[in-house]
Amino acid sequence: MRPAPGARSLRRVAAGLLLVVLLAASCGGDDDRVDVLAAASLTDVLPLVDPEPRYRFGGSGELAAQIREGAPADVYVSADPRIARELAREGLAARVVDFGANRLVIVVPADNPAPIRAVGDLARPGIRLVLAAEGAPVGRYARVALRRLGLGAALDNIASEERDTRGVMGKVALGEADAGIVYATDVEAGGAAVRSIEIPAAAQPRIRYSVTLLRDRPATRAFVARLLGPRGRAALGGAGFVAP
Amino acid sequence: MRRGFDLLLLAATTITVAFLILPLAGLFLRVPIGELIAQLGSPAALDALLVSLKTSVIAHVIILLVGTPAAYLLAMRRFRGRGALVALIELPLVLPPAVAGIGLLAAFGRRGLLGGELEAFGVSLPFTQAAVILAILFVASPFYVRQAISSFESVDREVLDAARTLGATPRRVFGRVALPMAWAGLSVGSALAFARGLGEFGATIMFAGSLPGVTETLPLAIYAELDTDFTTALALGALLVLVSGALLLLVRLLPAWTSSPSTSLFRFARSSSGSTSA
Structure with a gap:
């Protein structure tokens, strides 16, 4: 029996809707890339340390607010260790490591x-x-x-x-x-x-940068190791950051 | 089959309404209403409210005073390039606010087109309330002017001609006939422009900057409070929803409230004869 035109278009629209939902879901970012939320002052230097992650740069306080609201984030790099430690106290971040200084x-x-x-x-x-x-x-x-x-x-x-x-x-x-x-x-x-x-x-106030893991995965650990290692130190030094 | 289609329509409507309502509901439900109201009394909220009210009202008065006669001319006269001119006026309607912001900087900024001239007069616009007002004017006035043009266009030409034949001056035709007859449409445009001006964000933050008590309007305050005091941001958001809702209600109700064309004509005829006999 041939389906009536109404039913056919109904199915077509439903399929379309489903497709939209599927597409939207796949945009959610289940891939392996590391999401790094970092202080705006690191905009130019972090991609030199590691070009792989998805970076989002902004004010450290603004980024912390996004993390509290559940923004997808694996690593948080703050221009104010106090904000990072606050996140750690709230149970949102792991150990906080200071790694660079600025003026x-x-x-x-x-x-x-x-x-x-x-x-x-x-x-x-x-x-x-x-x-x-x-x-x-x-x-x-x-x-x-x-x-x-x-x-x-x-x-x-x-x-x-x-x-x-x-x-x-x-x-x-x-x-x-x-x-x-x-x-x-x-x-x-x-x-x-x-x-x-x-x-x-x-x-000059004491200005320290700190990095903390929000999600503990091998890829996020690798990013932090890179940032704290020779490559990170070289890139940061080249951009004018000094050791803490 | 018909039933299936009806169900589909129902589902689509439910999805649409739910999706549009949820963020608004979230604003009001995330923290207790009492706390929201309390936050509105905070200095940050009051400052932003005052800045928004002052700049929006001043901008709106300018829009009405300048926009109404301009729209009247564009509605009444036919000339070469009129269509292009109207399209140009409407362009800011569809322009991204960031473009408005950078355009205002390029025109009125210190190094902008008119920056040198303004500086010569000791005027510097960026970071001032005047800059906020300019930003509102740029993004909101097209909402009013566009609506005003079509309102004046829909006024019956024969009525205007009749008024002229009865000896009314052009100013009198405008004030006593065209304006009352276009009133409903003008009010709708006015409310829409006010709502758009109140919500202005992108052009303001680029051109006027953001400073509490000076240039920080309600939308800018929401953005600024987001990382320091989320509850205040929510409260300001809820307040804007209420104000915008009230304006929308006004837009819906106004046309029903205002007088019909015939009474305005009657009013004109009576007052006209009264003044000629005097």
């Missing part, structure tokens, strides 16, 4: 319109300063450094709070901000559009 610098647009010549200029009225929000480690570190320098007044010059260090770099490289505070290792990403100005060593 802060001021970046200004190449034509330095303000102009900013030394760190003290950041507190001058009318300067448009861009920092990361306090939820991002670099934003917290920058505020610590300014307070240590007795430049609390610079906080009144904040024109915008960005998500992470790369967001700050973007606003400065565009020339919209007079100055920003980022990690020393970010300056290269700004190319010819930015110049950097040192922040005195005495004012």
